[in-house]
Amino acid sequence: MNEKVEYWVKIPIGPIHPALEEPEKFIITLDGERIINVDVKLGYNLRGVEWIGLRRNYIHILYLAERMCGICSFSHNHTYARAVEEMAGIEVPERAEYIRVIVGELERIHSHLLNLGVVAHSIGYDTVLHLSWLAREKVMDILEFIGGNRVNYSINMIGGVRRDITEKHRRAILDMIYYYRQEVMPKIEEIFLYDPTVEARLRDSTVIPKRIAIEYSAQGPTARGSGITKDVRYNEKLGVYPDLGVKPVTPKEFTGVIKGDVFDRMVVRVGELWQSMEIIERALDQMPEGKIKAFPKDNMIIFKLKKAEGEGIGRYEAPRGELIHYVRAEPGRDGPAKWKMREPTFPNLFAVARALVGEQLADVPVAIASIDPCLSCTDRVAVIDANTGKKKVLTEVDLLKESIKKTKEINPNIKAKPERVGGVGL
Amino acid sequence: MNILYATLGLIALYLYVSFASLLWEGLDRKLVARMQRRVGPPLLQPFYDFLKLMSKESIIPRHANKFYELAPVLALAVSIALLAYTPMGFAPLFATKGDVIVFIYLLTLIGFIRVLGAISSGSPYARIGAQREMIILVSREVPMMLALFTILWRLNHLGVEKPFSLATFYQRNVWSGTPLALIGTFILLFVFLAWLASEIEVGFFDIPEAETEVAEGPMAEYSGRHLALFELSNALKMFVSASLVVAIFLPWDISAYVGLSGISALVVDILFHTFKVFVVLFISMSIFRAITGRLRITHAVQVFWLRLLSAAIIGSLILAIDQLGVIA
Numbered sequence: 001m002n003e004k005v006e007y008w009v010k011i012p013i014g015p016i017h018p019a020l021e022e023p024e025k026f027i028i029t030l031d032g033e034r035i036i037n038v039d040v041k042l043g044y045n046l047r048g049v050e051w052i053g054l055r056r057n058y059i060h061i062l063y064l065a066e067r068m069c070g071i072c073s074f075s076h077n078h079t080y081a082r083a084v085e086e087m088a089g090i091e092v093p094e095r096a097e098y099i100r101v102i103v104g105e106l107e108r109i110h111s112h113l114l115n116l117g118v119v120a121h122s123i124g125y126d127t128v129l130h131l132s133w134l135a136r137e138k139v140m141d142i143l144e145f146i147g148g149n150r151v152n153y154s155i156n157m158i159g160g161v162r163r164d165i166t167e168k169h170r171r172a173i174l175d176m177i178y179y180y181r182q183e184v185m186p187k188i189e190e191i192f193l194y195d196p197t198v199e200a201r202l203r204d205s206t207v208i209p210k211r212i213a214i215e216y217s218a219q220g221p222t223a224r225g226s227g228i229t230k231d232v233r234y235n236e237k238l239g240v241y242p243d244l245g246v247k248p249v250t251p252k253e254f255t256g257v258i259k260g261d262v263f264d265r266m267v268v269r270v271g272e273l274w275q276s277m278e279i280i281e282r283a284l285d286q287m288p289e290g291k292i293k294a295f296p297k298d299n300m301i302i303f304k305l306k307k308a309e310g311e312g313i314g315r316y317e318a319p320r321g322e323l324i325h326y327v328r329a330e331p332g333r334d335g336p337a338k339w340k341m342r343e344p345t346f347p348n349l350f351a352v353a354r355a356l357v358g359e360q361l362a363d364v365p366v367a368i369a370s371i372d373p374c375l376s377c378t379d380r381v382a383v384i385d386a387n388t389g390k391k392k393v394l395t396e397v398d399l400l401k402e403s404i405k406k407t408k409e410i411n412p413n414i415k416a417k418p419e420r421v422g423g424v425g426l
Numbered sequence: 427m428n429i430l431y432a433t434l435g436l437i438a439l440y441l442y443v444s445f446a447s448l449l450w451e452g453l454d455r456k457l458v459a460r461m462q463r464r465v466g467p468p469l470l471q472p473f474y475d476f477l478k479l480m481s482k483e484s485i486i487p488r489h490a491n492k493f494y495e496l497a498p499v500l501a502l503a504v505s506i507a508l509l510a511y512t513p514m515g516f517a518p519l520f521a522t523k524g525d526v527i528v529f530i531y532l533l534t535l536i537g538f539i540r541v542l543g544a545i546s547s548g549s550p551y552a553r554i555g556a557q558r559e560m561i562i563l564v565s566r567e568v569p570m571m572l573a574l575f576t577i578l579w580r581l582n583h584l585g586v587e588k589p590f591s592l593a594t595f596y597q598r599n600v601w602s603g604t605p606l607a608l609i610g611t612f613i614l615l616f617v618f619l620a621w622l623a624s625e626i627e628v629g630f631f632d633i634p635e636a637e638t639e640v641a642e643g644p645m646a647e648y649s650g651r652h653l654a655l656f657e658l659s660n661a662l663k664m665f666v667s668a669s670l671v672v673a674i675f676l677p678w679d680i681s682a683y684v685g686l687s688g689i690s691a692l693v694v695d696i697l698f699h700t701f702k703v704f705v706v707l708f709i710s711m712s713i714f715r716a717i718t719g720r721l722r723i724t725h726a727v728q729v730f731w732l733r734l735l736s737a738a739i740i741g742s743l744i745l746a747i748d749q750l751g752v753i754a
Contacts, residue, residue: 019638125719130462365638
């Protein structure tokens with residue numbers, strides 16, 4: 001055996017730790033300051049959202065989905081609405097699509113500004129945290145002005161949006177964009193592109209190479225920082241986004257090189273701030289007049305969805321990456337028979353855990369912050385025995401066994417024997 | 427009788443410096459908050475913190491050994507002993523020949539006791555913090571000591587009563603001399619300001635106590651009274667380290683100008699000294715921690731051994747060339 005083993009130290013980062021905004025756990029094996037292994041443990045933030053959702057009707061779930069996460073509240077609610085619309089074949093008015101774009105991009109600005117501050121805080125650069133969060137207040141005010149709330153603005157409805165953007169909103173948004181362009185963005189660019197401390201800490205730290213990013217299916221700024229031009233708004237021609245000239249932002253346009261390190265991920269976020277402002281401006285110009293809802297009354301939606309059949313998938317580029325909601329209907333039921341979502345944090349977390357091996361302990365907080373983790377969205381699978389209180393984490397093997405058992409229960413005639421694909425030994 | 431007066435003076439000095447250093451911490455938090463567009467805590471917040479901590483229960487981890495409880499007391503004791511050898515606008519209370527060695531020894535001992543206390547707590551975070559503190563400790567002393575001894579050697583050449591003692595700085599001004607000597611002294615001032623920032627662990631050098639990485643590092647397990655003692659000894663250490671920089675580079679007193687003598691001269695001197703300490707700390711602590719983030723430990727070691735040590739060597743060489751008259 002390697003004699004070094006006895007000097008290795010295992011350090012838990014989490015579930016509660018100053019570096020983390022939400023409960024999650026990383027068990028880090030250290031050799032001095034160098035990281036040997038990272039083990040990710042999830043499941044500290046399980047609230048049973050899917051279970052609650054299956055006991056609500058389609059419209060209730062809109063508000064439940066919004067409350068899954070504090071930052072991407074619009075993204076969840078939007079993606080869920082898209083999934084239901086695809087399932088029931090509901091046409092969304094064009095003006096509603098434009099309003100969704102505007103609010104979605106405003107949310108992206110606020111989420112990215114928040115993350116820039118969090119990353120700065122994790123390297124101990126608190127001035128940047130306080131100033132970028134001060135700048136973020138402006139967009140929060142606009143969101144409150146439009147939606148009536150700072151965080152849960154409840155814009156979406158199935159088949160449209162609930163609130164219109166009028167002339168006074170338009171003026172406020174243009175004011176905000178002017179303020180950001182003149183006051184905030186030059187400073188942010190100076191800090192995240194040229195500051196020596198930031199460069200010393202973020203450059204070449206926690207590199208996720210393009211191959212790893214593809215293998216682990218990294219999403220959003222994490223993937224684009226590694227040079228993958230992946231953006232659902234662009235690749236899937238989502239809604240009215242193609243008319244607004246959206247393009248995946250890669251660090252190449254700013255620094256000329258793609259390294260896939262923390263620095264590149266932050267550069268992508270800075271680029272997306274610029275891009276979001278352009279998109280909002282274009283959307284405000286091109287927005288047509290007309291209806292904002294497919295159904296004037298909400299009870300008509302329930303009436304129509306009760307008869308719906310089939311399944312729908314909604315996709316949207318949330319600030320953290322691609323968000324997918326899956327909804328399956330059952331005729332005669334006013335809620336979904338199945339509702340499932342996949343958050344960008346889940347694949348990103350494992351990509352960054354892999355990239356952390358060989359780095360220093362000092363890189364852990366900043367690497368975790370650089371993917372902008374949102375654990376309250378991600379945590380939904382943990383099995384706890386109510387009688388004994390014992391927690392059991394299901395592995396791939398267990399899940400395969402359970403699903404074979406369930407399939408046999410439902411349909412005993414199935415003969416096929418599924419096998420595990422890839423992965424390490426049983 | 428003399429030793430009695432010195433002891434009474436030490437007690438008075440201890441009370442005064444505790445007050446002044448905690449007051450500076452409050453000022454620093456307020457100033458940095460203003461730089462960050464925040465309101466900041468009340469000016470007396472460090473006093474409230476200290477009193478609150480003193481009244482709180484101190485939790486002792488199961489894996490801690492005896493030294494865990496002893497370390498804060500020792501750290502405070504060493505800080506108080508250090509005050510006897512600190513120049514405070516006048517020569518140290520217990521000034522002797524070569525007391526500068528005692529000063530550096532005691533200053534390092536505080537860090538060493540912190541490391542021992544952290545290792546005794548049995549927490550993995552504290553262990554990593556202790557490792558980092560140890561690495562920084564051995565790196566930061568080298569450029570500082572080179573700079574300090576060069577300056578003392580130069581003053582010694584100019585002729586003083588007790589060579590290599592801290593009282594020397596009040597007899598001879600380092601800024602006197604040729605322009606070349608001024609350049610060398612200025613480089614050494616920069617080395618000292620960087621050393622001061624690393625001694626009080628702010629900005630680039632907030633590595634051992636990195637909050638977001640190792641959860642306050644060596645202090646991770648300390649709570650209640652033990653933490654309060656450590657906080658106080660840290661505050662004293664901060665004041666004392668800044669006092670060294672002030673004594674070397676800003677040794678001017680005002681009591682001679684206004685024509686005071688006796689006790690009132692001492693009081694005026696120490697107040698003016700406190701003001702100078704606050705100015706030095708404002709540069710080396712408040713501004714420095716507002717405009718920088720934390721480095722990795724490898725970066726920090728590089729900064730010490732490559733940048734600061736070479737700066738100290740260059741400064742020392744310039745002073746030596748000037749002093750020995752290699753170029754006429």
